[in-house]
Amino acid sequence: MSALITDLYQLTMLQGYFREGLTGEAVFEFTVSRLPENWGFLVSCGLDILLDYLEGLRFTPEEIGWLAKTGLFHDDFLEWLSEFRFEGDVYAIPEGEVFFPYEPVVQVVAPLPQAQLIETRLINIMHYSILVATKAVRCVLAARGKTLVEFGLRRAHGAEAGLWAARASYIAGFAGTSNVEAGYRYGIPIYGTMAHSYVMAHPDEASAFLGFARSQKTPVILLIDTYDPLRGAELVTELVPRLKGEGIDVRGVRLDSGDLAGLSVEVRRILDRAGLKELSIFASGDLDEYRIEELLSAGAPIDGFGVGTRLVTAADSPYLICGYKLYEYEGKPKRKASPGKSTWPGRKQVYRFHGGGHISRDLLALWEETVEGGKALLRPVMRRGKRTMPREEFSQIRARLERSLAGLSDDIKEIKPKGSYEVRISKGLRELSAELEGKWR
């Protein structure tokens, strides 16, 4: 990915730091500062993508040549920029771990220009990954063990969003994705059924179902609602025995429109009456955690859900209030005091306390404070620009998420949580904050 995926001001500020000789050690932290409505927690995601970006970050000669032509940059700065590498240290809450507002998910300790330049892409990677991972976990919790597949690529905002959404959903516990590139690049299991256009291109539904089933190497899911879902289901009961005779299995049927709760009951009845209890019912169409919970609460006999648009666009909260900010420069704590935007100053660590089989609370403290009994969540993951934490398997990340969720009390995990998780602020942090308050005002 090009180093030019950044905001212009990062480059002009770098030119300032370069010419002013401001290259002292800076500490930046990425935090989310508010939970969207109904969200009880957040899930760390995107770190592996971020570390790849940091390791590969450099400007090509073509890019430097183009920057020169903009007329915005001095030659000595561009020469320095052509040698630019990220050589900082990174601490992070590992992917799959649950976290909360004000807690730094990523902490960068690096010479000021290096820590600054990466801001735009760091937020771009972490913000979207956390957004979709959390929403996907909400879908998994709502689905009560049913199979979920990510279907959102077409309405994702560009291909990279589609790819990252597939990754985040898989981390969240989805069975897989329809996105073939996500299979190729990440090894995520890929799934698919068939489209209405396939049915419509055939003279009738029967020839479409037979043609599709016979041409695939693996058992298919038949889409039954192109014309009339119940007629489609009846047709399936006629065709499945015929296909079985040819040695071809059908895995299930898919409903993509209409009253999914009502239709799934009727389709289940049609299939069961024909002795096709092993056929699954798969549903899709405008689904999210709310709709899934509604359908299952209504007793809809749906075995799997395709979740697309509303997940990958995070439709009910398409962005998080979040930022990557300077908290320390040359050992001095910093904090922005803009109206309504002030934050906890200084370099921080997050401690998590367990009690009664649950995660009981977190403590946000200064990096150098001594805290007894809590587990530090921010771990070193990169040292001098090189990964120190080995690349994690999805199975590790998924297991971490499961453990993390198991420790969280139910009232926080609900789709509309009744409780809220306690994040305390340490004495040291409160004192520093008060001290700076006086200083800047």
Place this chain on the structure above:
Amino acid sequence: MSALITDLYQLTMLQGYFREGLTGEAVFEFTVSRLPENWGFLVSCGLDILLDYLEGLRFTPEEIGWLAKTGLFHDDFLEWLSEFRFEGDVYAIPEGEVFFPYEPVVQVVAPLPQAQLIETRLINIMHYSILVATKAVRCVLAARGKTLVEFGLRRAHGAEAGLWAARASYIAGFAGTSNVEAGYRYGIPIYGTMAHSYVMAHPDEASAFLGFARSQKTPVILLIDTYDPLRGAELVTELVPRLKGEGIDVRGVRLDSGDLAGLSVEVRRILDRAGLKELSIFASGDLDEYRIEELLSAGAPIDGFGVGTRLVTAADSPYLICGYKLYEYEGKPKRKASPGKSTWPGRKQVYRFHGGGHISRDLLALWEETVEGGKALLRPVMRRGKRTMPREEFSQIRARLERSLAGLSDDIKEIKPKGSYEVRISKGLRELSAELEGKWR
């Protein structure tokens, strides 16, 4: 871009079409079927990106090898897929033209497998481009001639969304973007100011402002709200004459938080009192068309707006109800009849009628119908897989949009439109629809 940026079912359906020999000519159309709340129109955008994709579409040997390993595909199909090229015809409403629900924006006429395979990426490209272009035009209309700059990369859903958002906003009439890659790839003007971290890394605001202004080759915009915006503005009045003495100009100041309406009035007063009438006030922070209109209606003396997160995530409507559907196969009109999802059947053309200096109405008609007096909006842009319409300059597209908007009556262009635009359905289309109704039920 990889051909694997698609849904798995496109490939399994292609395997079906291939083995069944279903390669007749198909007509697919991409349409938006509903306007988001408060939106009075849509703007065509994304075509150039789509045509690049179609011209370059092919599977690499590595991709074919990986597909073979999935175990889902027959060897003869994969051999055929390795030779796959898009060789169809494309008709489209050119970029920058205003259009409405039910009107096809892109129409693909190609052998069925070709028209099918491209579905996912076509929607992925067109959906997001139209979404952001339209929202950006709404911002331009709200801004009453003030300068707008796209600032959204960090919270865009991935880098591709960031790039496309910069392109769509520029087409919509924005002055430019903060996204450096968009400057490099598309030649879009790039803009930037400075960040709070820059100020915070300095011992005080004055040294930050002086350091920044002195290290740049072009006049800067100073961010004045890191600690106290009014103190920041006073400081600017002290520093500007000093910098002027050194031959350094300051272009303006930026406010990024707090009560922008009230602060901008006070800052303007401070600047004017110091004789700095030529300094502009630039505002950013959670802006969109509603907020811009509110600020300008309140008389805020803001000269330019940085519009980011809420634009690039299309926060009030992060997706459009849209689809790419089969409307004709081997000369026969088609239409899906799924509950709540039925559409106008057959291959269509859109005619636009002018009257009284305005665009008066559109007519959706069958492709082969004779329509008097209207201007056909769908134009041929690609023939047998090769562009027939030359790549357009941004200036052409922006001029088309201006003409298109000038023709639209005010009650449709408002941020909360009072009127709605009339799209009539032709007699031929209504008759065909009624005929198929009987046929499929």
